[in-house]
Structures are given as structure tokens and as C-alpha cells.
Amino acid sequence: MERRLTERGEQRRTQLVEFATRRFAENGYHPTSVAEIVEGIGVGKGVFYWYFPSKEQLFREILRDAQRDLRKRQQQAIEGLDLPIDRIEQGIRESMRWSAENRHLFVLFQFATSEERFAPAMRKGEEVAVADAARHVKDAMADGEIPDGDPMLQAHAMLGVASHLARVFIHEQGRSGDEIADAAVEFCLRGILGGA
Amino acid sequence: MERRLTERGEQRRTQLVEFATRRFAENGYHPTSVAEIVEGIGVGKGVFYWYFPSKEQLFREILRDAQRDLRKRQQQAIEGLDLPIDRIEQGIRESMRWSAENRHLFVLFQFATSEERFAPAMRKGEEVAVADAARHVKDAMADGEIPDGDPMLQAHAMLGVASHLARVFIHEQGRSGDEIADAAVEFCLRGILGGA
Amino acid sequence: MERRLTERGEQRRTQLVEFATRRFAENGYHPTSVAEIVEGIGVGKGVFYWYFPSKEQLFREILRDAQRDLRKRQQQAIEGLDLPIDRIEQGIRESMRWSAENRHLFVLFQFATSEERFAPAMRKGEEVAVADAARHVKDAMADGEIPDGDPMLQAHAMLGVASHLARVFIHEQGRSGDEIADAAVEFCLRGILGGA
Amino acid sequence: MERRLTERGEQRRTQLVEFATRRFAENGYHPTSVAEIVEGIGVGKGVFYWYFPSKEQLFREILRDAQRDLRKRQQQAIEGLDLPIDRIEQGIRESMRWSAENRHLFVLFQFATSEERFAPAMRKGEEVAVADAARHVKDAMADGEIPDGDPMLQAHAMLGVASHLARVFIHEQGRSGDEIADAAVEFCLRGILGGA
DNA sequence: AATGAATGAGCGTTCATTCAT
DNA sequence: GATGAATGAACGCTCATTCAT
Numbered sequence: 062m063e064r065r066l067t068e069r070g071e072q073r074r075t076q077l078v079e080f081a082t083r084r085f086a087e088n089g090y091h092p093t094s095v096a097e098i099v100e101g102i103g104v105g106k107g108v109f110y111w112y113f114p115s116k117e118q119l120f121r122e123i124l125r126d127a128q129r130d131l132r133k134r135q136q137q138a139i140e141g142l143d144l145p146i147d148r149i150e151q152g153i154r155e156s157m158r159w160s161a162e163n164r165h166l167f168v169l170f171q172f173a174t175s176e177e178r179f180a181p182a183m184r185k186g187e188e189v190a191v192a193d194a195a196r197h198v199k200d201a202m203a204d205g206e207i208p209d210g211d212p213m214l215q216a217h218a219m220l221g222v223a224s225h226l227a228r229v230f231i232h233e234q235g236r237s238g239d240e241i242a243d244a245a246v247e248f249c250l251r252g253i254l255g256g257a
Numbered sequence: 258m259e260r261r262l263t264e265r266g267e268q269r270r271t272q273l274v275e276f277a278t279r280r281f282a283e284n285g286y287h288p289t290s291v292a293e294i295v296e297g298i299g300v301g302k303g304v305f306y307w308y309f310p311s312k313e314q315l316f317r318e319i320l321r322d323a324q325r326d327l328r329k330r331q332q333q334a335i336e337g338l339d340l341p342i343d344r345i346e347q348g349i350r351e352s353m354r355w356s357a358e359n360r361h362l363f364v365l366f367q368f369a370t371s372e373e374r375f376a377p378a379m380r381k382g383e384e385v386a387v388a389d390a391a392r393h394v395k396d397a398m399a400d401g402e403i404p405d406g407d408p409m410l411q412a413h414a415m416l417g418v419a420s421h422l423a424r425v426f427i428h429e430q431g432r433s434g435d436e437i438a439d440a441a442v443e444f445c446l447r448g449i450l451g452g453a
Numbered sequence: 454m455e456r457r458l459t460e461r462g463e464q465r466r467t468q469l470v471e472f473a474t475r476r477f478a479e480n481g482y483h484p485t486s487v488a489e490i491v492e493g494i495g496v497g498k499g500v501f502y503w504y505f506p507s508k509e510q511l512f513r514e515i516l517r518d519a520q521r522d523l524r525k526r527q528q529q530a531i532e533g534l535d536l537p538i539d540r541i542e543q544g545i546r547e548s549m550r551w552s553a554e555n556r557h558l559f560v561l562f563q564f565a566t567s568e569e570r571f572a573p574a575m576r577k578g579e580e581v582a583v584a585d586a587a588r589h590v591k592d593a594m595a596d597g598e599i600p601d602g603d604p605m606l607q608a609h610a611m612l613g614v615a616s617h618l619a620r621v622f623i624h625e626q627g628r629s630g631d632e633i634a635d636a637a638v639e640f641c642l643r644g645i646l647g648g649a
Numbered sequence: 650m651e652r653r654l655t656e657r658g659e660q661r662r663t664q665l666v667e668f669a670t671r672r673f674a675e676n677g678y679h680p681t682s683v684a685e686i687v688e689g690i691g692v693g694k695g696v697f698y699w700y701f702p703s704k705e706q707l708f709r710e711i712l713r714d715a716q717r718d719l720r721k722r723q724q725q726a727i728e729g730l731d732l733p734i735d736r737i738e739q740g741i742r743e744s745m746r747w748s749a750e751n752r753h754l755f756v757l758f759q760f761a762t763s764e765e766r767f768a769p770a771m772r773k774g775e776e777v778a779v780a781d782a783a784r785h786v787k788d789a790m791a792d793g794e795i796p797d798g799d800p801m802l803q804a805h806a807m808l809g810v811a812s813h814l815a816r817v818f819i820h821e822q823g824r825s826g827d828e829i830a831d832a833a834v835e836f837c838l839r840g841i842l843g844g845a
Numbered sequence: 846a847a848t849g850a851a852t853g854a855g856c857g858t859t860c861a862t863t864c865a866t
Numbered sequence: 867g868a869t870g871a872a873t874g875a876a877c878g879c880t881c882a883t884t885c886a887t
Contacts, residue, residue: 106862107863116862312878496872497874
């Protein structure tokens with residue numbers, strides 16, 4: 062049952078979500094205890110269970126909201142672009158920008174994908190995001206801009222490039238997001254354009 | 258202190274490693290308890306600690322051995338190939354074959370990369386493997402086979418493609434490893450060859 | 454992190470300290486398990502760790518509080534006595550009275566002194582108490598009441614007499630505290646007065 | 650059943666006793682595991698149980714042998730001394746020499762006295778040793794050398810002085826055994842001689 | 846005499862969750 | 867809305883002891 066919260070309640074809830082997200086990402090989901098979260102923001106244990114039915118549900122909510130946010134950001138980024146290729150490029154750039162800005166959520170995605178319990182939810186969200194990209198690939202094929210192929214496969218390949226480069230070069234090595242995005246775009250467009 | 262094991266001990270140890278690996282991959286590292294592992298193979302709890310100093314050390318050992326195995330397999334696969342491009346192609350194919358055959362280790366890698374505690378070890382291993390590939394990319398550039406660029410970056414991009422496609426299409430959708438490897442190779446070679 | 458306790462919490466804490474002290478003294482520190490303590494007062498295991506960070510910390514707290522209590526009692530006992538010799542005598546008497554009343558703490562002191570882990574804390578507390586007595590010995594020497602000598606050494610000798618006699622005759626043989634205190638005082642005063 | 654041991658077996662046994670004694674004294678009886686002992690001398694676990702029925706029995710044996718050794722040493726030290734007072738003095742000196750040389754056994758005595766399980770054995774041994782000293786005190790009284798009093802009580806007082814000074818000044822502060830023995834003897838003889 | 850392997854109860858501790866106030 | 871207190875199963879790990887070889 063959705064609880065109707067006062068403004069103060071809404072703030073508390075947000076505070077809990079944000080603090081928990083950071084701790085989950087830094088420490089891992091399992092090693093982060095509810096006690097640690099509530100102590101971190103200086104409230105009693107009951108508070109946590111006033112806002113969330115369980116630690117697991119909070120985590121699922123974080124995951125779901127993050128996936129939604131990423132998708133919305135990508136949609137906004139390509140809005141108004143006419144050429145499929147442009148949409149693909151901006152989609153890649155936006156996803157890398159998002160990864161750079163939400164490093165901790167990125168780490169959470171990685172963990173969630175690895176654990177059976179959360180993997181199905183992750184798969185579903187990923188599939189939706191990739192389907193968006195695949196549509197643009199398909200359009201580009203229809204327009205004759207790129208050679209025919211399996212659009213889902215190509216979209217996934219691009220996602221693989223973008224997320225891996227973001228992790229290694231942006232998160233781990235701290236290099237500039239734009240620079241790495243340029244490289245990712247170049248690699249991906251070549252990958253789908255082929256010798257054309 | 259290295260313990261000298263009898264043949265029976267060696268077998269028990271292997272049994273423990275294998276069973277634990279499977280459980281870690283299926284259930285997650287944290288949710289899998291030592292009790293679950295020893296019950297699974299029908300021995301007392303002390304047996305685990307006779308062979309391993311801790312659950313964490315066993316996990317690190319699994320990780321380290323898996324990374325070594327993958328690297329060795331790749332090296333064997335490209336042995337004797339003269340052209341850098343061929344080495345790159347076979348490297349990709351071998352890594353996907355390995356992923357297909359060691360699905361559970363693949364999942365473990367994903368988890369380990371996501372948790373601060375294990376991430377450094379993973380990074381180091383990954384860096385070694387990628388450096389191998391980067392050398393071939395560099396050679397290909399020197400030979401004028403592919404346009405100049407950052408070899409480490411391109412090697413990582415290829416790793417991103419290969420691992421992501423393996424996860425989604427081979428592990429999750431159960432498609433043929435060879436077919437997906439073809440697609441990965443095609444995408445990657447285009448990615449580095451560019452308009453050439 | 455200091456926890457703020459309600460009155461009920463304070464009571465529970467005291468209950469735990471008292472019960473644990475008794476069990477430690479009767480059974481030994483190591484042989485007494487946390488489970489035994491919480492079962493003894495009929496609460497869940499978590500309760501123990503709500504009030505104390507560890508079994509060891511609880512033990513240290515018991516030790517520290519006991520040393521403080523003994524010292525305070527001695528200070529109160531000699532308050533207002535002008536002659537150093539009187540202070541020494543009353544100090545001995547009070548320490549034996551305390552030993553008689555706190556037999557279990559006495560045993561804990563003995564154990565703690567014997568184990569490397571707790572010995573440093575014990576030494577420190579003992580040194581403080583002995584320094585008090587040594588000051589009176591020094592004063593008596595300055596007054597010419599007793600022959601010169603090493604005050605710390607003599608104070609320790611008196612502590613040796615008092616604690617040993619308390620253990621053997623009061624605790625083990627159950628003889629009257631006053632009677633033994635008389636003997637201890639007599640022996641000690643002769644010891645420091647010498648042929649005077 | 651007493652096992653008849655070969656010479657090599659006898660050596661092994663002694664090695665185990667000595668190593669265990671040191672570990673018990675340094676680390677505590679409970680915190681020292683059988684595994685630690687056998688690993689420390691590089692043998693398998695079975696060896697321990699070949700020579701001793703249990704860890705506890707080994708400890709009791711160490712205690713018993715130490716008490717016997719101390720007593721024998723004291724008896725040898727006073728052999729041939731005619732005056733009771735001399736016997737008392739040399740008894741004190743010998744016990745402090747023994748304490749200085751067997752610091753670890755001294756610590757073990759202290760622990761054993763504090764734990765219900767071993768305390769009765771300790772008490773018995775102590776009583777025997779003190780009775781020896783008390784006899785000399787009695788003799789001295791009979792000879793009119795010292796004023797009348799309770800010999801057992803005075804003997805215990807002297808033991809208290811000697812053992813406490815040994816612990817604090819010889820073991821903890823590392824001062825010279827002879828110097829401290831002088832002080833102990835002086836204090837004790839005054840204590841029993843009184844104003845005489 | 847000695848080994849390496851195994852046992853399994855028990856340890857100190859943690860933690861998601863519940864609840865009275 | 868929020869607190870401090872409590873629960874108790876489960877955790878990773880230890881250890882005295884036993885046993886087949």
C-alpha cells in the first residue's frame with residue numbers, strides 16, 4: 062500500500078534512499094546492514110521499516126528508479142534528432158554521461174546483474190533500453206545507412222562497449238567522460254557501419 | 258603455511274572448490290554459507306577450514322585460477338598465428354568459447370568486479386588480459402593494417418563487446434556460441450579497422 | 454558511539470554486568486560463554502551486543518570499574534586521618550574489607566593479571582593504587598616514623614600480604630575478615646617499622 | 650596407564666611439555682590450542698594425544714611438576730641450616746630465585762589459582778609448601794627467637810610478599826632478583842620478628 | 846609413533862526484522 | 867513518525883578430540 066507522506070516524510074525517504082545507495086555501491090549490498098544505514102543518518106531502526114517493507118525492496122526500488130532515470134535521460138537526449146545514426150550517437154553519449162554522473166548506480170547494476178535474485182529485473186530493464194537503440198539501428202538499415210544485420214545484437218554490442226569503457230576509463234582511471242565517449246562512439250559507429 | 262595434502266586430500270579440496278564455485282555463481286557469494294557448502298558435499302564444517310583459511314580466501318583463489326585459466330587458453334589459441342588481426346580474432350573467439358563453457362565463473366567475475374573488496378584483484382587480472390590484446394592491436398597498427406588509435410582503449414572496447422554479447426546471448430538466451438562469436442568478431446574488427 | 458539508554462535499558466545493562474561478573478568469577482572468563490550469560494537472564498543473544506561491543510569489552514569494563522571502586526573506597530576510608538601510619542593501616546583494612554565483600558572481583562583480578570591481554574590494564578590500575586600507599590610510606594619516613602627505604606617496594610610488599618591473606622584465609626578458609634586484617638596490619642607495620 | 654616410552658619418545662614428550670608451558674604462559678591456557686602446540690613443534694595432531702590424554706591433563710601435569718620442583722629446590726636450599734630463621738630466609742630467597750627463573754610457571758600458577766577447575770590442586774600444593782615454612786616459624790617461636798603467633802598465617806604473609814614482589818619487580822620491571830630478595834627478606838623478617 | 850583428515854558442538858558476533866512505548 | 871529494546875536464526879570460524887592409515 063502506497064503510503065501518503067508529509068513533506069518531511071518525503072525528505073526522510075529520499076535521504077534514506079540516497080544514503081543507502083551510496084553505501085550499497087561502496088560496500089556491497091549484502092555487507093551493508095540496515096543498522097549501518099539508519100545510524101549513518103542518525104535515526105532509529107524503526108524509521109527504515111516505516112518507509113520500506115524490507116532491505117531487498119529498497120534495493121529493488123533503487124534499481125528500478127535508476128533504470129527509469131537512465132531511459133528518460135536517453136529519450137530526452139535524442140528528442141528531435143531526425144537521423145537514426147544521430148540518435149544512436151547521442152544515445153551512446155548520454156548513457157556514458159549518465160554512467161559518469163552515477164557511478165554508484167552503475168556499480169549497483171553490475172552487482173544486481175550478477176545475483177540470481179535481482180538479475181531478472183535487470184534483464185528486463187536492459188532489454189527495454191536496448192530495444193530503444195535497436196529501433197534506431199533498424200531504421201538506419203531501412204534507410205540504407207548501414208548494412209543489414211541483427212539490430213538487437215548490434216545494440217547490445219554497443220551497450221557492451223559503452224558500459225565497459227565507462228567503467229574502466231571513466232570510473233577506474235578517472236579519464237574525461239567526453240574523451241571516452243568520443244572513442245566509444247567512433248568504435249560503435251564503425252562497428253555498425255562496417256566498411257561503408 | 259602450505260599444507261602437504263594426500264591424494265585423498267587433493268580430491269576433497271577440488272571437490273570443495275568446484276561445489277563452492279557452482280553455489281557462489283548460482284546463489285551469490287554472500288548468500289552462500291560455508292555450512293551450505295559442507296552440507297552439500299556431506300562433510301563436517303571443520304573440513305572446509307582444513308583446506309581453506311576462510312571463505313573469502315577460497316573465493317579469491319577461485320577468481321585467480323579462473324583468470325589464469327582464461328589467459329592460458331587465449332595464449333594457446335593464438336599460438337602460431339602470424340598476423341596480428343588473426344590473433345585478435347582468435348582471442349575474441351577463445352574468450353567467448355571460455356565464457357560459454359564457464360558461465361558460472363563469468364558470473365563470479367561480474368560480482369567480484371562490483372564489490373570493492375574483490376575489485377582490485379579483478380582489475381589487475383583484467384589489465385593483464387587486455388594488455389595482451391592491446392599488443393596485437395599495436396602490432397596491427399605498426400603493420401599499417403588498422404588506423405592509429407589508442408590500443409588499450411580499443412582492446413577494452415572489444416572486451417566489452419565480447420563479454421556483453423556472451424552474457425546476453427549465450428548465457429541468458431542460450432544461443433550458439435559460434436554464431437555470437439561471429440557477430441562479435443565482425444563488430445570488433447569493423448570497430449578497429451574503421452573505413453579501411 | 455555512546456548509546457543513550459532508557460531507565461529500562463540501564464537496568465538491563467546492570468543486570469548483564471552483574472550476572473556476567475558472577476559467572477566469570479565462578480567459571481572463568483573463557484569458559485563463560487555469551488550464550489550462557491544471556492540464557493541466564495532469559496534474553497536473546499542480540500541483547501548482549503546491544504549493550505556491549507564484545508565480551509572482552511564487557512570484561513574490561515568490569516575490571517576498570519572494580520579498580521575504581523576499590524580506590525574510591527580506600528580514599529574515603531583514610532579521609533581525615535592525619536598520621537601517615539594511620540592511613541596505611543586503614544588502607545590495608547579497607548582493602549581487605551573490599552576483598553571480603555567482592556570475592557568474585559578479586560578472583561577476576563587474579564585471572565586478568567595472568568593473561569597477557571588484560572595484564573597491562575591491571576598493572577596500570579595496581580600502580581595507581583600502590584602509588585597512593587607509597588605516598589603515605591614516604592610521608593611516614595619524612596616524619597621519621599619509620600626508617601628510610603623504597604616506598605614503592607614497601608607498598609607493594611604490603612599489597613602482597615593483604616591480598617594473599619585475604620585470598621587464603623578469608624575467601625578459601627572463610628575466616629573473619631577483621632581477624633585476618635588485624636594480622637595483616639600487624640605484619641605489615643612491623644615490616645615497615647622494623648626494629649623501631 | 651603409564652606408557653613406557655623410548656628415548657626418542659621421552660624427548661618428544663619433554664618438547665611438548667616445554668613448548669606448551671611457554672605458550673600457556675604467554676597466551677593463556679584457553680587461548681592456546683592443541684593445534685597451535687603441535688604446529689609449533691612441527692608434528693601431527695595425533696602426537697599430542699599419544700603422549701597426553703587431554704589438554705587439561707597436560708596442564709595439570711605441568712602444574713604438579715612445577716610445584717614439586719619448587720618444593721624440592723627449597724628443601725635443598727635449606728638443607729643443613731640449623732637456625733629456623735636462616736631456613737626461613739633461605740626459603741624466601743630460593744622461592745624468589747625460582748620465580749625469577751620460571752617466570753612462565755609463575756604466571757601459570759596465577760591463572761590456575763583463579764580458575765575453579767584448577768584451584769583445588771593449587772591450594773593443596775601451596776598448603777604443603779607453606780606448611781614447610783610454618784614449621785620453621787614454629788621452631789623459631791619455640792626457640793624464643795620470635796614472638797608467638799599463628800605460624801601458618803605468618804608463613805602465608807611471607808609467601809604473599811615474596812610472590813608479589815617477584816611478579817612486580819622481577820617479572821614486570823625486570824629488576825635484579827637478588828636486590829628484590831633482599832628487600833623481601835628484610836620486610837618478612839621484620840614482620841615476624843616484630844620489635845625484637 | 847605418527848600422519849593427515851575429519852568431526853560437530855560450540856564459539857563470538859551479526860543482522861533483518863518486530864514491537865512496545 | 868520515531869525511538870530504543872529485543873529477537874533468534876544464522877553466520878564464519880575454532881577447537882578438543884577421534885580415527886583410518
